[in-house]
Amino acid sequence: MYTAPFEYRRADTVDQAVKWLQDDPDNSKILAGGHSLLPLMKLVLAQPPVLIDIGRIQALKGVRSEGDHLEIGSYTTYQELVKSPEVDAFCPLLALSAKTVGDVQVRNRGTIGGSLCHADPQADMPAAMLALDATLVIEGPQGTRTEPYDGFLMAPFITNLGAGDILTGLRIPKLPQGAHCVYLKRPHPASGYPLVGLAIWMTFEGQRIGNCHVGVSGIADLPFRARHLEDFLKGRVLDDKTIKEAGPLAGDEASWEKDEYKENLLKVYVMRALSQLGELAAAKGQNAKS
Amino acid sequence: MAFHRIPVTLTINGQKIVRDVEPRTLLVHFLRDELNLTGTHVGCDTSQCGACTILLDNQAVKSCTVLAVQADGSDILTVEGLEQEYLHPVQEAFREKHGLQCGFCTPGAIMLGAYLVNHNEPLTEEGIREQLDGLLCRCTGYENIVRSIQRAYEIMNERQNVQSQTAKGVG
Numbered sequence: 001m002y003t004a005p006f007e008y009r010r011a012d013t014v015d016q017a018v019k020w021l022q023d024d025p026d027n028s029k030i031l032a033g034g035h036s037l038l039p040l041m042k043l044v045l046a047q048p049p050v051l052i053d054i055g056r057i058q059a060l061k062g063v064r065s066e067g068d069h070l071e072i073g074s075y076t077t078y079q080e081l082v083k084s085p086e087v088d089a090f091c092p093l094l095a096l097s098a099k100t101v102g103d104v105q106v107r108n109r110g111t112i113g114g115s116l117c118h119a120d121p122q123a124d125m126p127a128a129m130l131a132l133d134a135t136l137v138i139e140g141p142q143g144t145r146t147e148p149y150d151g152f153l154m155a156p157f158i159t160n161l162g163a164g165d166i167l168t169g170l171r172i173p174k175l176p177q178g179a180h181c182v183y184l185k186r187p188h189p190a191s192g193y194p195l196v197g198l199a200i201w202m203t204f205e206g207q208r209i210g211n212c213h214v215g216v217s218g219i220a221d222l223p224f225r226a227r228h229l230e231d232f233l234k235g236r237v238l239d240d241k242t243i244k245e246a247g248p249l250a251g252d253e254a255s256w257e258k259d260e261y262k263e264n265l266l267k268v269y270v271m272r273a274l275s276q277l278g279e280l281a282a283a284k285g286q287n288a289k290s
Numbered sequence: 291m292a293f294h295r296i297p298v299t300l301t302i303n304g305q306k307i308v309r310d311v312e313p314r315t316l317l318v319h320f321l322r323d324e325l326n327l328t329g330t331h332v333g334c335d336t337s338q339c340g341a342c343t344i345l346l347d348n349q350a351v352k353s354c355t356v357l358a359v360q361a362d363g364s365d366i367l368t369v370e371g372l373e374q375e376y377l378h379p380v381q382e383a384f385r386e387k388h389g390l391q392c393g394f395c396t397p398g399a400i401m402l403g404a405y406l407v408n409h410n411e412p413l414t415e416e417g418i419r420e421q422l423d424g425l426l427c428r429c430t431g432y433e434n435i436v437r438s439i440q441r442a443y444e445i446m447n448e449r450q451n452v453q454s455q456t457a458k459g460v461g
Contacts, residue, residue: 008313103424
């Protein structure tokens with residue numbers, strides 16, 4: 001299958017890519033791993049006249065540990081996240097999510113930045129981005145700026161990136177020591193995309209839940225942070241009663257067309273994810289009542 | 291729009307290849323139509339089935355979802371380049387364990403298998419099945435594909451043992 005013809009430019013530096021993008025923002029599109037964009041172009045759902053390939057810019061690749069956060073280049077592949085010792089040590093939730101994306105060939109080529117900018121509301125990674133309080137590093141006409149990932153998606157497939165902006169990296173705060181993480185998804189049987197994807201990390205103070213962040217993808221119009229659920233959980237013992245009461249709370253904040261199936265699916269998956277966290281904590285002696 | 295062509299230089303199965311390509315040429319079409327390396331198959335052409343799997347700088351990727359221009363400067367291995375002095379352990383294992391039926395997905399299955407045995411400590415059966423997520427066999431011949439990859443790890447070990455014994459002057 002061939003795409004419509006386009007002009008291909010390969011940038012050697014971020015500055016060059018930004019300049020080319022600003023020269024003709026309406027007609028240009030950034031090409032990273034191409035695993036979202038090329039399928040769209042093959043189906044002629046996208047026909048950008050100019051592709052700017054950022055795949056050779058070394059500065060956009062890899063994971064670095066910097067003080068209290070991880071610095072992740074936007075051209076880092078899923079597989080690099082899955083294999084990264086830094087991710088494993090400081091933000092394992094990211095690897096837990098990344099390893100459920102597509103299949104190994106797709107993970108070898110698809111990039112975190114490309115996926116986030118493609119802004120598919122059904123994708124896996126937004127849930128982890130929200131739960132981890134990710135910050136985006138963006139290069140644009142006014143230079144470098146940062147903004148929180150929460151709010152990046154304006155609508156399905158639409159981000160708030162400006163016409164001349166390129167996502168160059170992510171900053172992800174390191175999780176507190178001893179945080180337990182779960183990424184639980186119900187994959188669509190054909191596509192593998194999550195019907196619901198829950199990214200949760202949780203700390204304990206003694207036998208009670210200390211802090212807890214919950215990101216939800218796939219099920220609502222846009223991925224969202226389930227803050228009511230988080231507030232409810234903090235300070236409680238993670239027992240059957242808490243899990244049962246917590247189940248329906250994530251749906252409180254979902255922007256969606258009311259749908260009995262979705263409400264039930266989300267409730268059941270919240271309960272399952274919390275049970276898994278309870279078991280992880282119990283294994284460390286933090287959740288004796290579970 | 292002008293159909294301008296762009297020069298690319300790649301190493302394919304150990305051989306340096308220089309060509310001018312139209313930017314929209316997919317790597318799989320470049321391999322098949324320009325270089326006549328028709329071992330790599332086009333199955334779904336939508337990055338689902340994995341029949342077009344090749345190794346791009348030692349990483350298993352679906353060549354229907356990579357542009358030839360993106361692969362400029364890369365080292366590519368297709369099923370044609372796998373056999374060296376002997377069959378590759380994965381090829382040998384597919385022969386022994388009947389890892390193919392109709393053969394359509396086989397180039398992808400073998401390249402994915404080669405990626406797995408090159409990159410991982412031997413996987414459990416479940417682990418292999420998980421890694422085969424990106425390969426569709428419409429004969430549903432997965433049982434023997436899994437057995438073949440398990441066997442490939444053994445052949446790899448056997449060959450390494452023979453090599454190290456020969457190096458020590460044993461046998």
